[in-house]
Structures are given as C-alpha cells and as structure tokens.
Amino acid sequence: MAQGEREETAIRPAHPETVIRVRDLVVGFGRKLIINHLDLDVYRGQILGFVGASGAGKSVTMRTVIGLLPKRSGTIEVFGVNLDTATPEQRQAVERRWGVLFQNGALFSSLTVRQNIQFPMREYLRISERLLDELAAAKLEMVGLRPDVGDKYPSELSGGMTKRVALARALALDPEIVFLDEPTSGLDPIGAGDFDELIATLQRTLGLTVFMVTHDLDSLHTVCDRIAVIGDGKILVDGPMETMLASDHPWVKEYFSGKRSRAHAARRRSA
Amino acid sequence: MSAVTGSASAQATLQGAMEGDRLRLTAAGAWTADYARTLEPQIDAQSQPPRRKTVTRVEIETSRIGQLDTFGAWLIERLMRAWQARGVTVEVTGLPENYRGLVAEMNQVKLETDDDVGRPRPLRDAFAAIGRAVYEISHYATGFLQMLGAVLVAMGRVIVRPQTFRLTSMVHHLENVGWRAVPIVLLITFLVGCIVAQQGIFQFRKFGAAVFVIDMVGVLVLRELGVLIVCIMVAGRSGSAYTAELGSMKMREEIDALRTMGFDPIEVLILPRILALIIAVPILTFLGSMAALYGGGLVAWLYGGIAPEVFLSRLKESISLDHFKVGMIKAPFMALVIGIVACVQGMETKGSAESLGQQTTASVVESIFLVIVLDGFFAIFFASIGM
Ligand SMILES: Nc1ncnc2c1ncn2[C@@H]1O[C@H](COP(=O)(O)OP(=O)(O)O)[C@@H](O)[C@H]1O
Ligand SMILES: [Mg+2]
Numbered sequence: 001m002a003q004g005e006r007e008e009t010a011i012r013p014a015h016p017e018t019v020i021r022v023r024d025l026v027v028g029f030g031r032k033l034i035i036n037h038l039d040l041d042v043y044r045g046q047i048l049g050f051v052g053a054s055g056a057g058k059s060v061t062m063r064t065v066i067g068l069l070p071k072r073s074g075t076i077e078v079f080g081v082n083l084d085t086a087t088p089e090q091r092q093a094v095e096r097r098w099g100v101l102f103q104n105g106a107l108f109s110s111l112t113v114r115q116n117i118q119f120p121m122r123e124y125l126r127i128s129e130r131l132l133d134e135l136a137a138a139k140l141e142m143v144g145l146r147p148d149v150g151d152k153y154p155s156e157l158s159g160g161m162t163k164r165v166a167l168a169r170a171l172a173l174d175p176e177i178v179f180l181d182e183p184t185s186g187l188d189p190i191g192a193g194d195f196d197e198l199i200a201t202l203q204r205t206l207g208l209t210v211f212m213v214t215h216d217l218d219s220l221h222t223v224c225d226r227i228a229v230i231g232d233g234k235i236l237v238d239g240p241m242e243t244m245l246a247s248d249h250p251w252v253k254e255y256f257s258g259k260r261s262r263a264h265a266a267r268r269r270s271a
Numbered sequence: 272m273s274a275v276t277g278s279a280s281a282q283a284t285l286q287g288a289m290e291g292d293r294l295r296l297t298a299a300g301a302w303t304a305d306y307a308r309t310l311e312p313q314i315d316a317q318s319q320p321p322r323r324k325t326v327t328r329v330e331i332e333t334s335r336i337g338q339l340d341t342f343g344a345w346l347i348e349r350l351m352r353a354w355q356a357r358g359v360t361v362e363v364t365g366l367p368e369n370y371r372g373l374v375a376e377m378n379q380v381k382l383e384t385d386d387d388v389g390r391p392r393p394l395r396d397a398f399a400a401i402g403r404a405v406y407e408i409s410h411y412a413t414g415f416l417q418m419l420g421a422v423l424v425a426m427g428r429v430i431v432r433p434q435t436f437r438l439t440s441m442v443h444h445l446e447n448v449g450w451r452a453v454p455i456v457l458l459i460t461f462l463v464g465c466i467v468a469q470q471g472i473f474q475f476r477k478f479g480a481a482v483f484v485i486d487m488v489g490v491l492v493l494r495e496l497g498v499l500i501v502c503i504m505v506a507g508r509s510g511s512a513y514t515a516e517l518g519s520m521k522m523r524e525e526i527d528a529l530r531t532m533g534f535d536p537i538e539v540l541i542l543p544r545i546l547a548l549i550i551a552v553p554i555l556t557f558l559g560s561m562a563a564l565y566g567g568g569l570v571a572w573l574y575g576g577i578a579p580e581v582f583l584s585r586l587k588e589s590i591s592l593d594h595f596k597v598g599m600i601k602a603p604f605m606a607l608v609i610g611i612v613a614c615v616q617g618m619e620t621k622g623s624a625e626s627l628g629q630q631t632t633a634s635v636v637e638s639i640f641l642v643i644v645l646d647g648f649f650a651i652f653f654a655s656i657g658m
Binding site (some may be wrong): 108116122124126127128131133134135137138139141142146147153155156171172174196201204205206207236245 | 303304305307308311342345346348349370373374376377379380381382396421531540621622623624625626
C-alpha cells in the first residue's frame with residue numbers, strides 16, 4: 001500500500017472496514033495542481049479530522065470525493081463503489097447514504113428551515129406529512145435547536161444556527177457518512193464544544209462515519225479518532241493525536257505543538 | 272452493533288398481543304428510514320387498545336430490532352407518547368445498548384403547539400394579501416422618492432468634489448448598457464420602423480394618400496416609438512441586470528460590508544449605474560430612431576414605391592426639429608426612472624434566491640409601467656407648450 005511511507009501507528013482496529021478509499025488523486029485548476037497523488041482511507045465508525053493550512057485543498061478534496069469537482073486522475077471508492085464506473089442508480093444509492101455539511105451551510109434560501117430538512121426526505125422517502133413534520137422537529141432537537149426555528153428562513157438565522165440547521169439537513173436521511181466542512185468555524189467556543197459533542201454523540205448513536213475538515217484544535221483533541229494532515233497536495237501525516245504530536249514535519253509540529261496549541265493545552269489542563 | 276445484527280430482516284414490523292390488561296408490542300426488523308412508510312400505519316394501529324379491551328400497561332419489546340435510526344426511534348417515541356397521553360404506563364424493554372442514546376434523544380423532542388400558525392384561513396389570508404399589497408405600493412413609492420433624493424444628493428456631492436466620482440465604474444456600466452445594447456436596439460427599432468411603414472402604406476393607400484406615411488413614420492418614430500422601444504429594451508436588458516447585481520450583493524452582505532468601510536453604496540454602486548443609463552439611453556434613442564427611419568424609408572421604397580429622394584425631401588418638410596427634440600428630451604428622464612426603479616428593487620432584495628427573482632421581475636414590470644405613464648405626462652406637457 002502506498003501508505004507504507006507515511007507515519008502510522010499500531011493503534012488501529014483489527015479489521016477496519018474502509019468506507020472511503022481514495023487512491024492517487026490528482027485535482028487541479030488550470031495549470032495549478034491542488035491535489036497531487038493523494039491517498040486516503042476513511043474507516044467505518046471513525047471520526048476523521050482533516051487538517052491543513054488554509055488553501056491547502058481540504059475543501060477541494062472533500063468536494064472531489066463527493067463528486068462536485070472533476071479529478072485529473074486517481075480512483076475514489078465509497079462503500080466499495082468506484083464512483084467513476086458506477087451506474088447512475090448505484091451513484092444515487094451511494095449519495096443517499098452520505099450527508100454533506102457545506103462550509104457556508106448552503107441552505108436553500110427560499111425554503112424555511114423545516115422545508116430544508118424535509119427536502120431530502122420528501123425526495124427519497126414517501127412518508128406522511130405528519131411524520132415529516134415530527135421528524136423535522138426531531139432533527140432540530142438532535143442538533144440542539146428549538147422547534148420554532150423550523151419556521152424561519154435561512155437569512156434569519158445566526159451563523160451557529162445556520163451550521164446546526166445545515167447539519168440537521170445533512171443528517172436528514174440518517175446517512176452513514178457525513179462530510180463536514182469546517183463545522184465549528186464561526187461558532188463561539190461553547191457552541192463549538194456543543195457541536196463537537198453533538199457530532200460525537202451522533203457518531204455513537206447512529207454509528208456514523210465522519211469526515212471532518214476542521215481547524216478547531218478542541219475538535220481534534222476531543223472527537224477525532226484519527227487525523228490526516230494535508231500539505232503540498234498530499235497527506236503528510238495520518239494517525240491519532242499522538243502521531244501528530246510525535247511528528248517532525250515542520251507544519252505539523254507548529255500546528256500541534258506550536259505556541260497557540262501549547263497555550264491551548266494548558267487551558268485544557270486547567271479546565 | 273450488538274448481537275442482534277444478524278437478525279435484521281428485510282421487514283419492519285410491530286405486533287401486539289394482550290396478556291391480561293397488559294399489551295405486549297413486539298418490534299422487529301429494520302426500523303429505518305426506508306421502512307418508515309410501512310411502519311407508520313402499524314404504529315398508529317397499535318396506539319389504541321384493541322376493541323373492548325382495557326389496557327393499563329404497555330410493554331414495547333425491542334430486542335428483535337435489527338437496525339434503528341432516527342426514523343425508527345422517533346416512531347417508538349411516538350408510540351410511547353400516544354399511550355402516555357391515555358395515562359398508560361409504557362415500558363421499553365430489550366433495547367440494544369447502542370440504541371439507548373438515540374431513543375433517549377427522541378424523548379427530548381418537543382413538537383410545536385400549532386394552534387394558530389400554518390392553518391390556512393382563506394378569508395383572513397385574502398384580506399391580509401390586500402392589505403399587504405396596499406402597504407407595498409406606498410412602501411415602494413416612498414422607496415422610489417427616497418432613492419431619487421439620495422441619488423440627487425450624491426450627484427450634488429460629486430459635482431462639488433468631482434474626484435470622488437467613480438468614473439471607471441461608470442464607463443464599465445456604460446459599455447454594458449450602452450455599447451453592447453447597440454446591435455439589438457438597432458435591429459429591433461429597424462424592424463419596428465419597417466412594420467409601421469408597411470402598415471401605414473397599406474392603410475393610407477385606400478385613401479390614395481400613401482405618401483403621408485412619411486409624415487406618420489417621421490413623427491411617430493421621433494416623438495414616441497424610438498424612445499419607448501429603447502426604454503422597454505433597456506428596462507428588460509439593463510434594469511433587470513442592475514436589480515440582480517445589487518440584489519445578490521445585498522444577499523451576500525456585500526453592501527453592508529461597503530457601508531462599514533465608510534463607503535456610501537449610493538455613491539459607489541448606484542450613481543455610476545444611473546449616470547451610465549442617463550448617458551446611454553439618449554444615445555440609443557438617437558440611434559434607434561435613425562434605424563427606424565431607415566427601415567421605414569426602405570419599406571416605403573421597396574413596398575410603397577416611394578423613391579428615397581422623395582422620402583427624404585418629404586421628411587424634411589413634414590418634421591420639424593421639435594419632434595426630434597421631444598424624443599430626445601424624454602430619454603434621460605426615462606433613463607432615470609428605469610435606473611431608480613432597478614436600484615430600489617435591488618436594494619429591497621431579502622435573503623432568498625426567490626426574493627431576488629421577484630425583485631427582478633418587479634423591476635422590469637414597474638419600470639416599463641412608469642416609463643409609459645411618464646410618457647403620457649410628457650405628451651400632455653408638450654401639447655400644452657405647443658411642441
Ligand atoms: N473553483 C476553483 N477554481 C480555481 N481554484 C480553486 C477553486 N476552488 C479552490 N481553488 C483553489 O484551490 C486551493 C485549495 O482551496 P480549498 O480546498 O478551498 O482550501 P481549504 O484547504 O482552505 O479548504 C486554493 O488555492 C484555491 O484558490
Ligand atoms: Mg475550505
């Protein structure tokens with residue numbers, strides 16, 4: 001496996017089922033290559049934290065995996081289905097099993113919050129209006145929002161509420177994988193902490209696999225089972241927090257052991 | 272997942288059996304989103320006591336549930352609530368460890384008390400719609416006047432301090448609304464000129480007065496048609512673009528960002544756009560009128576047999592400079608109206624994509640309407656001063 005060169009630890013479940021397998025991915029815009037021969041595995045039931053400098057290509061990787069950006073070369077398999085060779089039906093079946101939280105929420109602006117959450121349910125499940133309404137309330141509750149938020153329009157929400165509603169919509173069909181692009185950016189620390197807890201709880205209760213792009217050291221410490229660091233279009237380091245702290249790649253070192261993160265660790269200890 | 276994973280069948284069921292005054296409900300299968308549709312009626316059926324039986328306790332046996340997601344968990348919760356509302360004690364047994372959190376979570380869900388909101392009331396809604404429409408008319412009227420005032424003030428400021436004027440921006444808009452509109456404006460006015468001349472010749476021939484078509488085309492095109500057609504084109508082509516541009520900037524808080532940086536959006540965004548229109552529309556009107564006259568002359572020659580020399584000399588006699596002036600004087604005012612309406616509508620855009628669409632439609636409809644109304648006032652005005 002190409003991962004051989006990378007730092008790895010022995011702490012890995014005995015038979016991890018790979019739900020996302022990315023091999024030799026190349027993505028570029030014009031003459032610039034953003035992702036350059038990247039390999040990545042995501043295992044079932046894990047929360048993967050995906051970090052990297054701003055502009056390193058985290059969102060690009062995520063968007064390529066979910067098929068929103070074209071790739072130059074490489075293969076992407078989700079649930080063992082190669083998305084290039086899949087039939088439209090297979091693709092749709094895969095898409096129904098993942099949920100995506102976009103960086104800016106991407107809520108439908110002309111629908112209310114409730115309609116936003118119900119949108120995928122209406123499309124895929126033919127269930128009664130009453131059940132739709134109840135489930136919208138349930139999803140709102142799961143993401144920690146009051147049911148009356150359901151009547152608001154996205155433009156009437158605060159940043160944190162937008163993220164939560166977007167998560168509720170991403171979870172609408174009870175997906176097996178959720179892709180989260182910077183879910184806690186723009187939230188206050190308490191809100192971000194709640195959000196992390198929420199993701200961890202949902203992961204436990206629903207057995208979710210989570211692919212989370214994040215800059216939040218708290219999230220990385222508390223909820224991520226594994227961290228992958230992207231730089232120069234490749235995965236630099238991949239493993240649990242200990243691997244990150246032991247790494248001697250300059251950026252990784254600075255990020256996880258730098259001043260900001262030491263202050264952060266001190267704060268965590270004293271708390 | 273726990274030991275029950277293997278027993279996940281392709282079906283989701285809920286079966287009830289009475290044991291004395293105790294109802295024992297056995298849930299089995301995959302209680303997931305895909306089966307929610309078949310589960311819901313079963314839940315509702317098991318939410319009431321069997322006929323002529325009294326139930327004092329309910330036990331929901333869940334150990335045979337193979338798979339559970341929020342849909343299934345909510346349905347269990349709904350079942351529990353239905354029984355609890357009847358004052359019956361409900362007990363869930365055998366729930367696999369890993370699903371307990373999910374079911375407990377559902378327990379927290381508060382459904383809204385929906386007494387007033389949502390239910391349609393036709394009469395009330397109709398009155399509300401009328402009221403809202405009346406309010407909106409006055410709202411837009413004041414919005415229009417406010418914008419007009421703000422633009423005039425900004426213009427005054429720019430005249431005092433010309434260096435603050437956004438010349439580059441204006442030239443950019445001038446290119447879009449003026450230069451790039453020339454081909455389509457020429458084409459349409461040319462065709463309209465042809466059609467008017469053809470109809471005129473056809474009708475006037477009956478009186479043996481086909482040559483009067485030249486008077487008609489000349490007066491009509493220079494006074495009314497040229498400017499009106501250009502304004503309708505510009506409202507549809509550039510007014511809508513202005514509304515959409517400003518509206519999407521408003522939606523993405525770009526306008527708020529400008530304000531916080533100390534820029535006046537009127538000065539930065541709106542004044543250059545409106546001035547570009549005020550310059551472009553008279554030029555387009557002139558070009559359009561010429562194209563229409565050309566079209567009229569061509570048809571008069573080819574269809575009516577009126578030689579170009581005759582057409583020109585007749586045109587010279589029949590129209591005075593006044594006709595030309597009337598058309599040209601109106602043009603900048605029409606441009607102002609189109610620009611103001613477009614900008615007001617753009618700035619009125621709310622956060623949603625739908626709202627942007629509505630504002631763009633309103634912008635075009637309203638500006639064409641106002642242009643025609645204004646044209647009527649001009650007609651009265653010019654008649655009374657004898658032009
Ligand atoms: N649609 C696009 N066209 C051109 N370049 C893009 C596009 N999307 C992203 N990029 C570039 O790709 C790089 C990575 O972007 P992104 O993945 O969004 O960064 P981040 O890791 O912060 O999420 C950036 O340099 C960005 O400018
Ligand atoms: Mg990003």
